[in-house]
Amino acid sequence: MNRLDRLSAILIQLQSRKVVKAQDLASRYDISLRTVYRDMRSLEEAGVPIIGEAGVGYSLAAGYRLPPVMFSREEATAFLTAEKLVSSLTDAANSASYRAALDKIRAVLRSTEQNYLEHIDTRIEVLESRRPANHPGENAMQTILKAIAERRLLEIDYFAYYRQEHTNRQVEPIGVFFLDNFWHLIAWCRSRKAIRDFRFDRILNIRLLELQFDDIHEPFMNYVRSLYREMALQPVQISLDQHAYIHLGEQKYYQGFVSEEITPEGVIMDFMTMSLEGFARWYMSFSDCATILSPNALIEKVKTIHTAAEKKMQQMQCC
Structure with missing residues (x-):
């Protein structure tokens, strides 16, 4: 990536997040911290109002916005491919939301890119598993993600496969991941007083409660690594x-x-x-x-x- 493209990409990163750390930028674009600092000075000299705080990161001044962003053909194709995956691997509500977002992206593309996407749209397909899906309602993913974002408790009716028992739990959701054709919810189970892995297809019912919880849990990926490191194969x-x-x-x-x-x-x-x-x-x-x-x-x-x-x-x- 040349420097001009990198500066544009960094500017998009700054607008898409509240705070961006210098080390994250260095890792993403495979550059040194010294280069990151130099790029930030270049953006400031170009009139971009960047706020830098030692030990925290960089952010844009409130109210600053970029002009409309144009997507390359490769980026638009990546969005189209992702739409196929989202439609196949998540619930109907989440799929509908993604399709609506993709329509907005299509609307800002040049006509040549729009024609390109129309041509390959029917040439990409993700086939569903032959195993019957068992989603806990039409908006399970959105319900769980809403609970994570708002730090609200979930109440779930869960079927434990190995014990062959149905239980009702109140859980503090931490994150979700996809593995071996199944979505999983990592959450703190108040009944078991421990972190648990709940497979989506074994959640029989799910309810978003008004009760909130203190987000004192470790980073999500720490739990994922810990759970599957302890799983003796x-x-x-x-x-x-x-x-x-x-x-x-x-x-x-x-x-x-x-x-x-x-x-x-x-x-x-x-x-x-x-x-x-x-x-x-x-x-x-x-x-x-x-x-x-x-x-x-x-x-x-x-x-x-x-x-x-x-x-x-x-x-x-x-x-």
Whole structure:
């Protein structure tokens, strides 16, 4: 990026945020802090009213606004691609809001860029998952984001999959993230008095309360890193007959699939699983065509489940 483009980009950054830190600008544009300071002086000399506060960052004086911004063809295409993702991966209300925003962006584009977007609009598509979606209402995302922004409590009816129980919780929302085709809410659960990860598709109902909470929580990404650092993934390796392998389909991805190797004897598959119990129960659905190579703990899990199943069958026959 040449210096003129960088100065324009920094000016847009200043208008889009209340405060911009020098280190953030240096990281974003891959320049030194010294270059950031020099760029700021250049903008000030050009008449831009920049307020700089040591230890805080830079901001624009109240009331200063840039003239209308023109988007490049590449930027407009990025917006169009994002619209496809938002429409597929969020709820209807959030999707509608994004489409309305994109219409405003289209309105300020030059006619050549408008024609370009119309031409490729039908050539980009995001296919929805074959698994049925279960969103908690039409405006779940907007409700959660509103609660985060206004520091208001949420009341949720939640289904805990592993415990197979329904609970009602009051939570202090901290942030949301998308992982493996699911949206997650990170929040402080007042019932459990701890940080919890709530999957959107397991939230049966959600209500925005008037009660506010003190935002004393750590930065959102600290919780995300902590939760998934503590989540102990266990390596698993199995061998599967080739005629059975073709029937697994996308199921393997839900079990932590990592890699596979096709051999004359069969397919060697490697997984990283969060639950040996869950993996063992999935494995038993095709265990007549497979062999566990490691770990031994998984073999013991399968034996235990198999023994319990045989006992159940004997009890049923006696009855």
